[in-house]
Amino acid sequence: MAAVDRRGPTSPISPTSPGSPTSTRRPRNSPRVGTGTATSAPGARRAPRAARRLAHRDGPPAPDSGVVITGGASGIGLASALALAQVGRPVAIWDRDGTAARRAATRCSEEYGVRAVGLTVDVTKTSTLKAAVRRSLAELGPIGGLVHSAGIGGPVPLTHIDDAAWDEVLDVNLRAGATVTRELHPALLDANPGSAIVYISSIEGWIGSPLLPAYCASKAGLLGLTRSACALLGPDGIRVNSVCPGAVDTPLIAPLLEIPGARDKLITRTPLGRLAQPEDVASVVRFLLSDEAAYVTGTSIVVDGGMTAIGPL
Numbered sequence: 471m472a473a474v475d476r477r478g479p480t481s482p483i484s485p486t487s488p489g490s491p492t493s494t495r496r497p498r499n500s501p502r503v504g505t506g507t508a509t510s511a512p513g514a515r516r517a518p519r520a521a522r523r524l525a526h527r528d529g530p531p532a533p534d535s536g537v538v539i540t541g542g543a544s545g546i547g548l549a550s551a552l553a554l555a556q557v558g559r560p561v562a563i564w565d566r567d568g569t570a571a572r573r574a575a576t577r578c579s580e581e582y583g584v585r586a587v588g589l590t591v592d593v594t595k596t597s598t599l600k601a602a603v604r605r606s607l608a609e610l611g612p613i614g615g616l617v618h619s620a621g622i623g624g625p626v627p628l629t630h631i632d633d634a635a636w637d638e639v640l641d642v643n644l645r646a647g648a649t650v651t652r653e654l655h656p657a658l659l660d661a662n663p664g665s666a667i668v669y670i671s672s673i674e675g676w677i678g679s680p681l682l683p684a685y686c687a688s689k690a691g692l693l694g695l696t697r698s699a700c701a702l703l704g705p706d707g708i709r710v711n712s713v714c715p716g717a718v719d720t721p722l723i724a725p726l727l728e729i730p731g732a733r734d735k736l737i738t739r740t741p742l743g744r745l746a747q748p749e750d751v752a753s754v755v756r757f758l759l760s761d762e763a764a765y766v767t768g769t770s771i772v773v774d775g776g777m778t779a780i781g782p783l
């Protein structure tokens with residue numbers, strides 16, 4: 471195995487440019503990894519790193535850049551779009567249900583006066599994402615935020631799941647989180663300082679549910695993606711976090727809640743004594759995208775009313 475330099479990027483004894491105490495581990499003209507786009511070329515349309523750091527230190531106003539919200543037509547995504555619009559952030563709502571996405575965008579602009587666009591986007595169709603980014607930038611201006619909320623459940627036990635069912639859940643919940651991040655990366659760099667990403671994971675990223683193998687794997691995967699993206703993007707000041715909701719009263723879990731006794735059982739196991747409303751999660755998403763969370767990255771916040779704090783579900 472190759473030797474690993476444990477001194478870390480900002481160690482006083484790590485190699486730096488002569489006379490430059492603020493130099494960090496990646497030389498300014500070295501390639502940036504994994505963006506796959508021309509605009510991510512070294513230094514493309516970006517303020518010098520030192521200038522961006524200074525702006526952070528001096529406490530810039532809360533970011534007013536736009537935010538892309540996948541799955542923003544319903545549930546947690548919709549509540550997040552509205553919560554962000556409420557503080558003046560333009561929103562691009564991407565959803566496979568284009569009619570509902572446009573309806574959500576109209577609500578954001580009518581209720582809060584922000585620029586908003588609703589687009590028909592299936593986040594698993596990677597080849598369509600560049601066009602969605604272009605259209606969103608044209609409608610909103612700079613985009614400094616991403617909320618990946620698009621998600622599906624797919625309850626099939628591991629012993630019966632087929633490849634297609636597994637792939638469908640992993641593609642929407644996990645792979646799209648990565649591909650949308652990649653496609654938005656140049657825009658997030660351009661909108662700095664203050665750019666940030668929030669992935670909507672789940673308490674099922676932490677605990678196992680026997681009927682949801684693909685879902686649990688996808689949500690745990692998002693926690694890994696959060697840590698990896700945090701490591702890559704942190705030096706550029708882009709923060710990456712996840713939110714892990716418990717049971718939220720949205721269309722996603724409506725079939726579960728229709729099972730007699732299921733709602734009461736969930737409430738009994740929740741110290742706060744109620745299911746979450748989408749707004750309970752949206753306020754945490756908004757916090758993580760704001761400068762109030764300026765030193766928070768690479769982690770997750772559990773929003774479950776205490777459900778996982780008291781033991782097995």
Ligand SMILES: NC(=O)c1ccc[n+]([C@@H]2O[C@H](COP(=O)([O-])OP(=O)(O)OC[C@H]3O[C@@H](n4cnc5c(N)ncnc54)[C@H](O)[C@@H]3O)[C@@H](O)[C@H]2O)c1
Binds near residue numbers: 541564620718719
């Ligand atoms: N509701 C809960 O109890 C709960 C708990 C933990 C985590 N979550 C997560 O929160 C996120 C939002 O779920 P929700 O409860 O708001 O559900 P929801 O069904 O209300 O919203 C999900 C949205 O994602 C969209 N979507 C699905 N597949 C898509 C695709 N391929 N491309 C684009 N859009 C797509 C849907 O059209 C819908 O508008 C999901 O990732 C879900 O796993 C929900």
